[in-house]
Amino acid sequence: MNFQRLTIKQIHQGLIEKKFSAQEVVESYFQRIEKVEQKIKAFLTIDKDSAISQAREVDEDISKGKNVPLLAGVPFAVKDNILVKGLPCTAGSRILENYKAVYNATVIEKLKRERAIVLGKTNLDEFAMGSSCENSAFQKTCNPYDLSRVPGGSSGGSAAAVAAGEACFSLGSDTGGSVRQPASFCGVVGLRPTYGAVSRYGLIAFSSSLDQIGPITNNVEDAKIVFDVIKGKDKKDSTSIEPKPKTRSTENDAKLEACKFKFGVPKEYFSEEIDKEVREAVRKMIEKIHNEGAEINEISLPHTMYGIPCYYIISASEASANLARYDGIRYGREIPEGKDLSLFDAYLKLRGEGFGSEVKRRIMLGTYALSAGYYEAYYLRAQKVRGLIKQDFDEAFRKVDAILAPVAPTPAFRFGEKTDNPLQMYLSDILVVPASMAGLPALSVPCSKSGDLPVGIQIIGRAGEEDAIFEIGKMIEKIVSKNNNI
Amino acid sequence: MISQDEVQHIAKLARIALSSDEVKKMQKDLSQILDYFEMLKRADISKVKGSNIVKVGENTWREDIVAEQSPGVIREIREASPKKEGDYIKVKLVLEH
Numbered sequence: 001m002n003f004q005r006l007t008i009k010q011i012h013q014g015l016i017e018k019k020f021s022a023q024e025v026v027e028s029y030f031q032r033i034e035k036v037e038q039k040i041k042a043f044l045t046i047d048k049d050s051a052i053s054q055a056r057e058v059d060e061d062i063s064k065g066k067n068v069p070l071l072a073g074v075p076f077a078v079k080d081n082i083l084v085k086g087l088p089c090t091a092g093s094r095i096l097e098n099y100k101a102v103y104n105a106t107v108i109e110k111l112k113r114e115r116a117i118v119l120g121k122t123n124l125d126e127f128a129m130g131s132s133c134e135n136s137a138f139q140k141t142c143n144p145y146d147l148s149r150v151p152g153g154s155s156g157g158s159a160a161a162v163a164a165g166e167a168c169f170s171l172g173s174d175t176g177g178s179v180r181q182p183a184s185f186c187g188v189v190g191l192r193p194t195y196g197a198v199s200r201y202g203l204i205a206f207s208s209s210l211d212q213i214g215p216i217t218n219n220v221e222d223a224k225i226v227f228d229v230i231k232g233k234d235k236k237d238s239t240s241i242e243p244k245p246k247t248r249s250t251e252n253d254a255k256l257e258a259c260k261f262k263f264g265v266p267k268e269y270f271s272e273e274i275d276k277e278v279r280e281a282v283r284k285m286i287e288k289i290h291n292e293g294a295e296i297n298e299i300s301l302p303h304t305m306y307g308i309p310c311y312y313i314i315s316a317s318e319a320s321a322n323l324a325r326y327d328g329i330r331y332g333r334e335i336p337e338g339k340d341l342s343l344f345d346a347y348l349k350l351r352g353e354g355f356g357s358e359v360k361r362r363i364m365l366g367t368y369a370l371s372a373g374y375y376e377a378y379y380l381r382a383q384k385v386r387g388l389i390k391q392d393f394d395e396a397f398r399k400v401d402a403i404l405a406p407v408a409p410t411p412a413f414r415f416g417e418k419t420d421n422p423l424q425m426y427l428s429d430i431l432v433v434p435a436s437m438a439g440l441p442a443l444s445v446p447c448s449k450s451g452d453l454p455v456g457i458q459i460i461g462r463a464g465e466e467d468a469i470f471e472i473g474k475m476i477e478k479i480v481s482k483n484n485n486i
Numbered sequence: 487m488i489s490q491d492e493v494q495h496i497a498k499l500a501r502i503a504l505s506s507d508e509v510k511k512m513q514k515d516l517s518q519i520l521d522y523f524e525m526l527k528r529a530d531i532s533k534v535k536g537s538n539i540v541k542v543g544e545n546t547w548r549e550d551i552v553a554e555q556s557p558g559v560i561r562e563i564r565e566a567s568p569k570k571e572g573d574y575i576k577v578k579l580v581l582e583h
Contacts, residue, residue: 102562238546309523320500329577334568343578345503352503360502361515364493367500368516378523384531422515423522 003028004165008222011168012070015062022055022062022073026117029075033119033166039147041139042161044080045088046120051075054117070225072115077167079158080121081128082213083202084108087118091204092126092136095354096332105202106237107171107213107230114229119167122157126356127323128178128206130154131428134419135358143185145453149412152182158216159186169217169226175207176311177407177432179214180444184407184456187446189223189473190216192432194463195439196241198227199234205322207315208239210436220445220473227466244464258475259292261468264299264400269431275410281448281455282406288479289404297400301392304434306385311433312426313369313382320366323359326351361422390438393460402472403460406431407444411453435460445473447480487517 003011003025014020030048037043058073078084081091083101085108090096104112112118125135133141133156141156143149144164151160155172159182162170172179174192183190191214198213205211215226234240265286270279290296328335328350336349355363369378396403409430418425435442440460447457457476461469493513497504504512569576 098568099566102559102566235548238548303529306526306529309526312519313523313526324501328568329575331566332568335578342582343580344501346578347501348498348503351501352505355502357508357511360504360508361512361519363500363502364496364512364516365519368488368496368520371496371499378526381526381529381531384534385526385529387534388529388531421518423518426519 001028004032005218006168007219008070008074008168008225011074012072015058015068015073018062022058022117023052025073026051026055026075026119029119029165029167032164036144036164036166039142040144040160040164040166041141042122042151042157042164042166043077043120044090044092044123044138044157047087047118050086051117051119054115058115058117069114071111071229074116074168075119076111076116077119077122077158077161077170078108079124079128079155079170079172081124081173081204081206082107082171083204084118084121087121089121089204090138091128092124092138093355093359094137094333095326095351096204097137099332101202103202105213106199106234108202110230111226122155122161122170124157125154125178126359127204127319128154128173128175128211129319129358129362131177131181131425132413132415132418133157133182134415135356137356140415143412143453145187146412149414149453150185152185152408152412154178154182155190155216156182156185159183159188159190162186162188162216162218169215169222171213171226171230172216173203173206173211173213174436175210175212175315176436177429179216180432180442180456180458181408181429183216183444184446184454184458185412187454187456188216188218189220189446190214190444191223191227191466192435192442193227193231193466194241194441196239197231197243197441197464197466199230199232199237199240201234201236207318208322209318210311210315220443220470220477223443223473224467224470231466258471259289259294261401261472262295262297262399263289264297264396264403266299266301266304266396266403266405268301268304269405273409274406274431275450277450278406278408278410278455281450282404282457285447285457285476285479286404288483289475292475292479299396299400299403301389301396301434303385303388303392304430307389307433307437308426308430310382310385310389311429311437312365313378314386314437316362316366317369317379318366320363320370323355323363326354328354358422386437389434393434393438393440397462401462402469405458405460407456407458408432411450411455431458439463441466441469443469443473445476447476488513488520
């Protein structure tokens, strides 16, 4: 039996009706990994034995007639910057090459409580800094739709694993688009939750005012199931928040009908710099949403153009502080020895050798932006502009319930296309960075294809209104499948 | 354009050793990136007051209490250190004689 395209609910149904066992499900995913992993290279670590024994335990409980949770026996993959106790956690970096996690991230605790099963850890750009997975110190993950192209990043391994049928779902992290952009490149669904909605305890910190963990799935229903499990306030993450009890758009069920939403389409997201086919694909989808009876308004988010400089200054500044912890003493790569080597020089050498070039560039950029004489011109100014970007969204959400836009300016690009020019790579985040800066939830859903390559549409919602964007995502899925059936 | 001396100064602040090739590449890359970032100057921030503009979450307080850990956890944390001796984590000499 082919389990690869089953939804979480279908796996659960099959298990409790004893049509198949959890062991069969998990083994089929490992068979799939064996078959395609050599080409895709999504995983950095695979944990087969433990996964199969957990699956057997689920089967045992089912055979005894016990109730098992919805996620019991469902196999998933974890971005290698999220800690899973006992497994290596490298963040894609040489500096953490030998590090083994000594505790579980809160999201992993929660998923394990639901008895979902970790298959392994997935590739990423080093410390989640990148948009193509090419910054991983270990391997290049390939896009399952075209092996000569990148899967996107930084959660490229997580997106490629789901797209290639190597995991039922996966976890990624999104600082400035790192879940949404690879989801769009790989033709899967990716959620960036509201800032604070999901605990970050056990996520290797990159930029603390932006980082969020989010699910990558085959469909919107699965994304909602995973999000509902991982969300919530956590004592171990003081920035986590209680989910909103009831939101404006979810006040009554009738309002949840996505076709009754008012949508905003920001003109800045459809500029000439965005690939024509991408613009047309997203425009066409918006037209179809309009045909379903939804109200569509053109809106303006005038500070969109400042998103890239603003994001890269703030995130690099925060990264320069967060990555100061890699000192070679408490964990990770060993600080170099040498009688003549002072402690200061040993640090320099350790970090010079342990970090890859993009990570060094970001730490340098952040250190520069925070250094005496430049703080006001860069960091402080970027913070103020961040306020303006947020204001744009606040104003838009007075008129509309959700915003529709492309995810990335192009479909998946080729390996090496942007590696020589870091600024070109940064610019590929232009459409995902603003929602991050404003702390808003955003969902990437496949909407079309450009040639053989998937194109996603981005749905940005009000803070705390994940349920609303899920409903919109489901409507888009229906429209896509209706078209495919014609 | 940022100078090579500036690059080396920042690298020292950031505790990163750079080879001379890396210094040259960093000079080029950072200059290009910072030039692009100049566009931030065009944003009208005259009406934005204070520095903490975007409120991300509420400040939360908690008691500073030692959470008891099992010996196993303590051992595992110690094991994560690349250099140890007995029950101790070994570090380089900090103060010179």
